[in-house]
Amino acid sequence: MPKPAVSKSSPSARRWRNVLLCALLAALPLSQVAAEDAVPGGKPRSMQEILDASQPSDWRTPDNKNLLYLELESGRVLIELAPSFAPAHVTNIRALAKNGYWNGMSINRSQDNFVVQWGDPAEDEKDRKPLGRGTKAKLPAEFARKTKGLPFDRLPDVDGWAPEVGFSGGFPAGRDPAADAAWMAHCYGTVGAGRDVAADSSNGTELYVVIGQSPRQLDRNITVVGRVLQGMELLSVLPRGTGPLGFYEQPSQRTPIKAIRLASEVPKKERVDIEVLRTDTPLFAELVEARRNRRDEWYKHMAGHIDLCNVPLPTRAPPPKPVVEKAKPKPRAKKPKQARATPQQGGKA
Numbered sequence: 001m002p003k004p005a006v007s008k009s010s011p012s013a014r015r016w017r018n019v020l021l022c023a024l025l026a027a028l029p030l031s032q033v034a035a036e037d038a039v040p041g042g043k044p045r046s047m048q049e050i051l052d053a054s055q056p057s058d059w060r061t062p063d064n065k066n067l068l069y070l071e072l073e074s075g076r077v078l079i080e081l082a083p084s085f086a087p088a089h090v091t092n093i094r095a096l097a098k099n100g101y102w103n104g105m106s107i108n109r110s111q112d113n114f115v116v117q118w119g120d121p122a123e124d125e126k127d128r129k130p131l132g133r134g135t136k137a138k139l140p141a142e143f144a145r146k147t148k149g150l151p152f153d154r155l156p157d158v159d160g161w162a163p164e165v166g167f168s169g170g171f172p173a174g175r176d177p178a179a180d181a182a183w184m185a186h187c188y189g190t191v192g193a194g195r196d197v198a199a200d201s202s203n204g205t206e207l208y209v210v211i212g213q214s215p216r217q218l219d220r221n222i223t224v225v226g227r228v229l230q231g232m233e234l235l236s237v238l239p240r241g242t243g244p245l246g247f248y249e250q251p252s253q254r255t256p257i258k259a260i261r262l263a264s265e266v267p268k269k270e271r272v273d274i275e276v277l278r279t280d281t282p283l284f285a286e287l288v289e290a291r292r293n294r295r296d297e298w299y300k301h302m303a304g305h306i307d308l309c310n311v312p313l314p315t316r317a318p319p320p321k322p323v324v325e326k327a328k329p330k331p332r333a334k335k336p337k338q339a340r341a342t343p344q345q346g347g348k349a
Helices: 011-027 030-038 047-052 087-098 232-236 282-292
Strands: 067-072 075-081 106-110 115-119 164-168 171-176 181-184 190-193 207-210 223-230 259-262 275-277
Touching: 047 282, 075 087, 075 232, 087 223, 087 259, 171 223, 181 223, 223 232, 275 282
Parallel strands: none
Antiparallel strands: 067 075, 067 259, 075 223, 106 115, 115 207, 164 171, 171 181, 190 207, 190 223
């Protein structure tokens, strides 16, 4: 039956328009809706202005049980692990770090515009270092996971490698709702577990970090275990290897690893205080929009698009807590002195 005609200005028409508007907004990515609402007075803010306006609730502190310290002579690299995407590998990596497995090993590969990689350089299995207590030599491939229960903050733009892209728990990720699959993306700073030809041939002992153009063709072909939060400049400047795939041909060319430790195993006074900008807030959505359409005076054309791996993921040292001055105690009122009673002297008249 055809619907009765209604006037465009009638209450019924306005009600239908409101319903339609709500439906359209619900269909948009959360970041796009939030970004439009986050601009006060319609005047866009720069990325720095957005960060300066952030509140403590816009930031999160990484769990020290999921934070690796890669110690090099040149400094410390902070790596956040992603157990929600690769639980078996992360469990193994935690155990390897507790056992000091990588201590004294080296970075053995630096391939230009691709990755750096570290692990045991011994080629023969009999010469390799034992994995140690609580580890497994065989792990399942963890290329992707189910989407159920996984938070996902979707970006508004299309992607050539996934039906949907965005962030999950602060990690750049792809998602395919039709296939019920989600996976971490190979962006600059992504950390993965090297493997052989067999899909289940990685165990977390050989790790690599992307130092070049995002090799998204690796997505869903290898287990991704986390990303670098701090210290990428220490890895990206390493001399390039001259052997096949960027491996160093001489042991003297390798970069020694002093230690790889879990932050939870490091004394508190030696830990790094760091906060990461949350990706599930209106403020982050505004930041994404600020990068999609650069309105700085220098830019003459707004792109209206941003690639997943070009979205910045800011970190910072926690701001100092405000000093609360303790109220000075009020001086107590002095009690009036009471005359001291003296015994009467007795005597004969």
